[in-house]
Amino acid sequence: MxxxxxxxxxxxxxxxxxxxxxxxxxxxxxxxxxxxxxxxxxxxxxxxxxxxxxxxxxxxxxxxxxxxxxxxxxxxxxxxxxxxxxxxxxxxxxxxxxxxxxxxxxxxxxxxxxxxxxxxxxxxxxxxxEVSLTVDSAGRGDALDRAFMGQSAAMQEVHNRIAAVAASTAPVFILGESGTGKELCARAVHLKSDRAAQRFVTLNCAAADPEMLEIELFGQSAPKSGRGSAQAQTRAGAIAQADGGTLFVQNIQDMNRDLQAAFLRFLQRSSFAPVGDTRQIKVDVRLVCTASRDPTEDMRAGRLREDLYYRLFVIPLTMPPLRARGTDIHMLAQYYLAQIAAEEGKRFSRFSPDVLDLFLTLPWHGNVRELINVLRHAVVLHDGEVVTRAMLPHNLANLPDPNQVPPTQPNADPFAGLTMAQIEERAITAAISRHGGSVPRAARELDIAPSTIYRKREQWDKA
The missing domain is CATH 3.40.50.2300 (Response regulator)
Incomplete structure (x- = not known):
């Protein structure tokens, strides 16, 4: 509505x-x-x-x-x-x-x-x-600042990477956990490029009807006669709409193998034929992709064609998890608190010190999306100017105070009482944080494959 x-x-x-x-x-x-x-x-x-x-x-x-x-x-x-x-x-x-x-x-x-x-x-x-990212050339930097608030080393690496790849026409593949802002990253690549004045078109392969995905991508030509599909209409697909601009394709591994082959031909030729037509249409499109799973694992499992994988996986760009961004969490929390309070007509404007300390210790498996949900819970259910621990969701409000260090016994085992899975999660999370959110560097330290970390983090998100 x-x-x-x-x-x-x-x-x-x-x-x-x-x-x-x-x-x-x-x-x-x-x-x-x-x-x-x-x-x-x-x-x-x-x-x-x-x-x-x-x-x-x-x-x-x-x-x-x-x-x-x-x-x-x-x-x-x-x-x-x-x-x-x-x-x-x-x-x-x-x-x-x-x-x-x-x-x-x-x-x-x-x-x-x-x-x-x-x-x-x-x-x-x-x-x-697009309201928050509708900018002219003079205001483009301000929009990117809002989209990527924070000064952590992990985010500075992202900024530098975007600046390096924006001017290229090579495909960009954005990696990262759910809720880290992969679509905002794709929009930033678009806004930093010389295509910024042109369209940014999004196609989510996982959300589209599988039987209609080919039409959503390539468009459809109306039949030349009254026979056949009487309901068919001429329709411009995502590729045609993105001509001159950027096409952002999410979850490309959810295309079936035949459609992946057709998409590969489009990438090789920079032209396509709409469904129901044989004429090739030439277009100029910059491609940015993302996936909810590790594309390398999908390629090895046969869900993503190997030739398409190597065509797409030219410039990987990883969005860091929120827990690896340090005090960026405070900046983001303040920004979204003001936004949500305005939407709900509330007076909230700041956090108590113990809430800010707690935010730095949480794993934030849902990343920025989880942070927004926590803030909305507090704002909707309570009143006041200061968000306190008692206003947080029950599972967070009852966590031990990070400023109250419990007494320890000499030579106490830091892993006592933890399951093997919990120890593993702590070790991997700590390694990622030490390396500024870089999964490949953390994997080298731990002597495991990066795909193992991505797979385990997906399991944690579902837990």
Whole structure:
């Protein structure tokens, strides 16, 4: 359901056929939107200039103007606008041309209700997601500072790595535990590159319908005749949408083997054919990937093609776990506390000293995501200006105070009372911390394979 600020004045529908305009408007209103209406290019531009809607449904075939020209003028007035173009004469070439010039999506008449509402909802969702990282060239550094708050050695290594790889066109593979900010890292690579003014397109292979993943990636060409798939529509896939910009592919190992082979051919040729078409379309795309599991292990297990692995695993970049970032935790906690308190209408502004000390001792297996959940728990369930230990979730509030060192006996065994699994976790975590979050260096110290550490940390996250 769209947020409140999008309902009143956030959507413009441009359609010159009265019956279709009425039909589309009815569907949108039932979904909770309140679209402004226009029936010509001139009316559309006048309405757009006055109200500056954030999302536009634009028919390319208008009685007084070329729809693409109207789209260009709208984007010149407000570049961040998400424009969804509609046509009865769609082709893949038109879809690519529209997306290259800034269209968010491409629909072909007759429009399905679900497809239209899905496209509109996606446009608004993308705008909300990009608010914190929408910057011009002068403000780009500030956005990166917000995304990667902290001065630890581990984060400085990440900053340096991003600066080194941003100007390249080589694929980047981002590694790291769940919740460490791998997508923010990918956006930072994009914002630091000369593609920053172009689109950053995300495709999560694990979240997509496996049967639709090929279309999500390569797009779809409408059938040339009425036979066959009558519901098929011309649709620009993630690759076409990212032309000139960056394509961020998550969990690429969840593609089936045949689709992995097709994706490899795209990487080798820099061209692709949409589903239902044989014509090759040339594109210029920078690829950034990430995975929820160790890609080396997936390659050895046969889940990731070996030839694709070596094509993708050119520049690895590892996001450090929160527990390896030292007092960065305090900076992040303060930032998110202010953000969550504002969202919830609360007065919280700081932490008690014992909470700050405790934060430095926690393993944070869920990383920044876990930190945010802990803070939201405290803010939602309590009132005040200072977050105290009693306000934390029960499992954290009852931990021993890190400042109260229990008396020890001479020659006491530091591992007494611990299971082998607990000893192993402590040893690996300590080694990673000693090496500033670097898993490969920790693995060399412990004389084990890095993949062993990644596998065990995944097991800990699930525990």
């Amino acid at each position: 769209p947020q409140q600020d999008t309902k009143a004045h956030g959507l413009l529908l441009v359609e010159d056929t009265p019956s279709l305009q009425m039909l589309y408007a009815t569907v949108l209103r039932k979904a909770g939107y309140k679209p402004m209406l226009a029936a010509s290019g001139a009316e559309a531009l006048a309405t757009f200039a006055e109200h500056r809607p954030r999302v536009v449904l634009l028919d390319l075939m208008l009685p007084d103007a070329d729809g693409l020209m109207v789209m260009r003028e709208m984007l010149e007035l407000q570049p961040e606008t998400r424009i969804i173009v509609i046509t009865a004469n769609g082709s893949v070439n038109n879809a690519i041309e529209a997306t290259r010039e800034g269209a968010h999506d491409f629909l072909v008449k007759p429009l399905g209700d679900i497809r239209m509402i899905g496209a509109v909802a996606s446009a608004f969702a993308e705008l909300r997601e």
